Amino acid sequence: IPVESPSNEDPEAENPVSRFRKYLSINTAHPNPDYSVAVSFLRSLAESLPLHTRVFEFVPNKPVLLLIWEGSDPSLPSVLLNSHMDSVPAEPSKWTFDPFSAVRTSDGKIFARGAQDDKCIGIQYIEAIRNLWKKGFTPLRTLIVSYVPDEEIGGLDGVTKFVASKEFEELNVGFMLDEGQASTTDEFRVFYSDRTPWDLIIKAQGAPGHGSKMYDNSAMENLIKSMEIISKFRETQFDKVKAGVAVYSEVISVNPVYMKAGTPSPSGFVMNLQPSEAEAGFNIRLPPTAEPHALKMRIADEWAPTIRNMSYQIIEKGPFRDFMGRPLMTSTDDSNPWWSTFKEAIEATGGRLAKPEILASTTDSRYFRQKGIPALGFSPMTNTPILLHEHNEFLEDTVFLRGIEVYESIIHSLCSHLEDPHGKQEQ
């Protein structure tokens, strides 16, 4: 494998790629994201543009930044483009280049934590605005670009506070775009829903005993039985994917993420004692079509039954239904004029959209859908390996630049009169 060398482009040059690399070099990875530096940098980009900025600190040191391009008819519902400022951690020793140096190799790959997830869109939004403004475009409806903290850890101090605020109500958001995922083909991917995460912790209790003794109902035995039953369920879901009757994100996933048991000793664990407690944690993801009640019954009856001295805790990470009790799905047919306009705007750039999907993981868009706001997940990356949360995350500069053009078209269309499939004039 040829070793890529960092390119020797002028480091002082100011252009969309250099601004992207500068944003990437601000370390906003957990557990200590530097949000204040990111906010100052993004504000500085907005200064030369017809944008006014607002910063909210609903929680101290967890800023929400808004860049607002006022529409000529502010009475119309606005369009919101969201991205998160934080990233998951990176292990520098396992990367070819430092994850916060944003090295650009001679073949145009920009390596950095956040290159795909999701600092690309954060800069593309601003660059698209810059280009539209230079071309003399003025939006009819107001455009809001939001930068939120803590998406990667659930958004409780970020987007949840933002959408619950009176300031958010006043923005009168009619439609929003949030991050999506890279596509390995020529087609852009778009997401109309996310799976909802649940954390499941199951605990087993039992009488302790000598390491040599065979007896029923030890904590370990009870936990292992649950693990086997959960594994079987996992297989039924995975089998549907393997058989091609469902795509990956349409089934319930359940994956073990930790196990905790044993009696510690100075040299490791006490080996001749069967412990009285054992615990395991699972990451569960429910597609919007799942029956949460049925899964809860299954957990209570089969995965952690009291008859086997088990107990459990489910932590639901965000909403499963909207405020009207409907599944958190945005419609992707002509009944939704935002969808038609979005799709046509992409096609106008020569791009093609893949069949809309459910996202296997989750994003902040669930909190907007919960409020009844139509929301799509979209990150314009084609012919790109999916590297979010992985080592050596990168994005090619040509893909990044093409994304700016796509957003220009999207903003242009969404912030003008909507295509109305029923031929009615917008009120």
Ligand SMILES: CSCC[C@H](NC=O)C(=O)O
């Ligand atoms: C508990 S909310 C966590 C949100 C996170 N989002 C991206 O990876 C995810 O795990 O999907």
Ligand SMILES: [Zn+2]
């Ligand atoms: Zn993300």
Ligand SMILES: [Zn+2]
């Ligand atoms: Zn992420």
